[in-house]
Amino acid sequence: MHLEKVLIGSLLGLAIPTTAHIIATEEVPLIGPSFISNFDPSNSKAIGNAKKAFPGLIDQLFESGKLNRTELAFTIDVYSAATNDSIFQYSHVGKSMEKTLTTGELNDNTIARIGSVTKMFTVYAIIAKAGMGIFSDPVTKYLPELKSTSNSSTRSPLDGIDWDDITVGALAEQQAGTGGIMDYIDEKDPTHYEVEDLLTFFREKRLPVVAPYHSAIYSDGGFAILGQVLAKLSGKSVPDAFEDILWKPLGMNSTSTTVPKGSDINAMDRARLGLGLKTSWGQDLEIVASTGSIYSSTADLRRAGLSILNSELLSGPTTSQWMKPRSGTGSLVELVGAPWEISRLEIPATPGSNRTRISDLYIKGGGNRDYTAIFALSPDQGIGYSILVGGPPEEATPARWPLRDLVGETFIPAAEYAAAENAYRNLAGTFVDQSGSGSNITLTVDRGHAGLGVKSLWLDGKDNRNGTHVRLFPTGLNSISKSLSSLYKKEGSMRIAHRxxxxxxPIESRADVEGGHGGLFDKSFTWMDVDSDGGEDLFILNLKDGEVDSVEYPLFDLVMKRVK
Incomplete structure (x- = not known):
């Protein structure tokens, strides 16, 4: 089927027939995008169809009982690094939540609590202040108070945490085995939480959950300690460190670690329902400010997400290093970052195809009892989304997950297909060496295949491809900048490297888990073969305002111009 008909004719390009056998693409592409993202996805047919379908999909969640229509309020924001703005917003206010809205309206400036999304900001601030190198430092370098006062040679590893073995990175990656913090909170008078007491508790009383780096274990306690590392680095309190390192530079004026005050605050304030201590609104403890206390809006979360996708505060290489898995879990599709909860998605390579490719979605979820939140970034497509939810804990706590899934499953494939649309219109084509050497290349976008296809490659009048199946993938390298923002630059001229x-x-021995018959193992060695032939696999696409004007083949010193 002609790809254009599939792209334009598909409602969302999301659905695969339930009877289809889903298998990974035969190309076994490298991790990363299939196509470059130097275009405006908001104008694509795929994104447009996703936006039209979304309200009906939300209604299905209400009708199925997965979301409570009356008890919940939530707001959703999907944004693009190519536009540096929202591409879709949606909000719902249940009848029982109307009184919580201080302005009578729920919009992207409405403040709610974001719970453990705070942890992402703690790591962001530390990296912005000290760089990724700090991940290798023992935490006792910054907090010597954690050093044990007992003889470590005689102390059993079961009896306490040896903090000299714990690095800042282990804490950030949830691999320190430091566990929760409620046992500390419960034993203290709420008016007397002190840093000295916190460190003493974790030095003397906190038992390890697992050995360091044995397995990723979610750790509120570890992030309370990490907050004190941030305080030492900045010489300020955790709230002031956030303000100076992140909020002010990014213009996040609605974000704070304590309840916002004032008569003109735009907030979802559940204390207005007379719930007292049954709501987390206004119940703030500075001692845990680094693990789950932040108040924010989707507008501010968008600013933060775009700053990461565009590497505004960090260098491009530092951002890319941060946005990588740090540990696995017991699931093949759930990985752990610092402190990302990474979902490894199988996305159809093109609309309607049962062939899929891998794309990593970087998520941080959070919850403060009656408030929950999702913060998600998909670097492959250059999009992100945020979700803020308020309601009774028994409704708000589970509600974030179907909302996370629905937004991701709707807009990430749609953004993938938008990239395929753009590639079909602006990247594919035939390119010829105008010197008359008989050299040319034809690039295609093909159903069921990731990346650009090399339909033909003639060099000096000879078929260089010789029947070989060849596809091109972007490398993240371009001629204008190392900033990640260049990955989404739509205007001007630039050269973009592909391999x-x-x-x-077919790869007949593909593992069972990937839809093949190879048992436990496959033989997908693609990543080992890149650049194995001395640059023969390097092609450079020359873009002018988003369209490929010419293709360079540096090994043969060729520049092949588009045939109009």
Missing amino acids: SVSPMS
């Missing part, structure tokens, strides 16, 4: 892969097709 070709020539996989075996």
Whole structure:
């Protein structure tokens, strides 16, 4: 089927027939995007169809009982690094939540609590202040108070945490085995939480959950300690460190670690329902400010997400290093970052295809009892989304997950297909060496295949491809900048490096888990073969205002111009 008909004719391009056998693409592409993101996805057919379908999909969640229509209020914001703005917003206010809105309206400036999304900001601030190198430092370098006063040679590893073995990175990656913090909170008078007491508790009383780096274990306690590392680095309190390192530079004027005050605050304030201590609104403890206390709006979360996608506060390489898995879990599709909860998605390579490719979605979820939140970034497509939810704990706590899934499953494939649309219109084509050497290349976008296809490659009148299956994938390298914002630059001229892969097709020994018959193992060695032939796989696409004007083949000193 002609790809254009599939792209334009598909409602969302999301659905795969339930009877289809889903298998990974034969190309076994490298991790990363299939196509470059130097275009405006908001104008695509795929995103447009997703936006039209979304309200009906939300109604299905209400009708199925997965969301409570009356008891919940939530707001959703989907944004693009190519536009540096929202591409879709949606909000719902249940009848029982109307009184909580201080302005009578729920919009992207409405403040709610974000719970453990705070942890992402703690790591962001530390990296912005000290760089990724701090991840290798023992935490006792910054908090010597954690050093044990007992003889470590005679102390059993079961009896306490040896903090000299714990690095800042282990805490950030949830791999320190430091566990929760409620046992500390419960034993103290709420009016007397002191840093000295916190460190003493974790030095003398906190038992390890697992050995360091044995397995990722979610750790509120570890992030309370990490907050004190941030305080030492900045020489300020955790709230002031956040303000100076993140809020002010990013213009996040609605974000704070304590309840916002004032007569003109735009907030979802559940204390207005007379709930007293049954709401977390206004119940703030500075001692845990680094693990789950932040108040924010989707507008501010968008500013933060775009700052990461565009590497505004960190260098491009530092951001890319941060946005990588740090540990696995017992699931093949759930990884752990610092402190990202990474979902490894199988996305159809093109609309309607049962062939999928891998794309990592970087998520941080959070909850403060009656407030929950989702913060998600998908670097492959250059989009992100945020969700803020308020309601009774028994409704708000579970509500974030179907909302997370629905937004991700609707807009991430749609953004993937938008990239395929753009590639079909602006990247594919035939390019010829105008010197008359008989050299040319034809690039295609093909149903069921990730990346650009090399339909033909003639060099000096000879077929260089010789029947080989070849596809091109972007490398993240371009001629104008190392900033990640260049990955989404739509205007002007730039050269973008691609590498070709020539996989075996089909890969008969593909593992069972990937839809093949190879048992536990496969033979997908694509990543080992890149640049194995001295640059023969390097192609450079020359873009002018988003369209490929010419293709360079540096090994043969060729520049092939588009045939209009």
